[in-house]
Amino acid sequence: MRIETGLIDQTDKKLSDSKAKKTRKRIKKSMPSSVVQRLFDTCKEVFGSGADGDVPSPADVERLRVVLDSMKPADVGLTQDMPYFRAIETEGAPPIAYLHLYECNRFSMGIFCLPPNAVIPLHNHPGMTVFSKLLFGSMHIKSYDWVADQPCATNDNLNPSYFQPPGVHLAKVKNDSVFTAPCKTSILYPNTGGNMHCFTALTACAVLDVLGPPYSDPEGRHCTYYRAYPYSSFAGNTGLVPEDGSEGYAWLEEREKAENFSVIGALYRGPKITES
Template sequence: MHRQTVVPPPPPMALQRLVEACRSSFDGSDTPPAADVVSFVCSMIDKIGPEDVALMDDVRFSNEINAGGHQNSPIITYKSIYECSNFTITVFFLPQGAAMPLHDHPGMTVFSKLLVGSAHVVSYDWVCPRVCAVAGSSKSEMLAEKVLDREFTSASGAWVLFPETGGNLHRFVAVKDGPCAFLDVITPRYSPTSETQQQFAFYKDFPYELHPNVVHSELTEEQKRRLAWLQEIDEPEDLRISNLPYRGPPIE
């Protein structure tokens, strides 16, 4: 009897085109992409939907693991859709009420887009030159300016943070009406074992009024509302993240 060969389905066209766009656009350096490249990649990301990234695997895992587990923090899942030496494409899934704590992406440009649900995003950039509340302390608070404080949905489109601007330090929370999932395209590729790439860090934010006299300038009330002190902290003990395999069609 002749055994029929099973041919895997082709990758979703939108996802394949996004990968090809990133291949042609990113060289793996920590220099931010040019404006025309940013616009081009964002236009490709905006064509991606939940059906393109096998999102139902995340939904099933979340329903099985997080159901009834109110005594523990909900588990955030992530999976790598595609990675190479120059960039990675990843999907994060946050159950209802889950939060990714305030963290940075040193030296990296990150494109993000909500695929389903909605998330509240707060992001900061460092005030340059970096102003410290307590000079000489490794755990001193450093002054940052708020860039984003708003809710995103799948209709919001892609947004971008750069190594020094655009809200490189950010926190996002799945709002109370349900889970959310978002796509990240990160360049250069994050390498936690790299000897040259700075490792990402977690932070806690405090109101500007904590040290109001450190900044020797006249500030308006509006400017004060945009400022906060950020202190580096250890990874939160209640942060629970699980890696899932990508089971969608392979990328060519």
């Protein structure tokens, strides 16, 4: 009896390929995922459920914070001697590099690489929950929340010379501190936690940002920049806030993006993120 060896060979090859695929899948599942992959998977779970723009539950916020708190520069392929972080002699603020990791309509992940003296001007995050992890370096962060129920001025508590220019609103200082890595992840919410903030690099530093949801002009989440004035800037404002706490308040005015603020896109070269 003649045996069709070609058919047997093909069958054996198919069986072999099938076994190889299953083996690769088992190996892939057994391999530990990278930290950045774990961050991505956690973001998908935290921001993937609920309505767009919903603030994650306290438990989900904690889950994501724990992953970010554990992250180090090497987890995203960064070292402090990279060109992004070199001091630059320039008349204005030095340019900032942005490494794009991922973005969808639910969340975005990216890293700001700041050389010494670089500044990210005061800006807002409308309708967003934001996680900022300082991977290395030292920076000053100043943040504000709007005073939702601004005290009304009356003849009893307001100087007749009081003047508040149009478009200027009262805000309360949330943070005015220097952060040095390693430190806890900063978290801000749509209306609390310091939704408007400014970063000033005291040394070269890198900040990993997770935004949920990301900026979107069509959906009304566009970035607005502000100029801050001391509370005492406007005559006659005595009485709007407690006198002994006036330093904890400021007046914010919308402004155009600063001309010397430059962010340059750069290629992320860290561990790959796999969408499953």
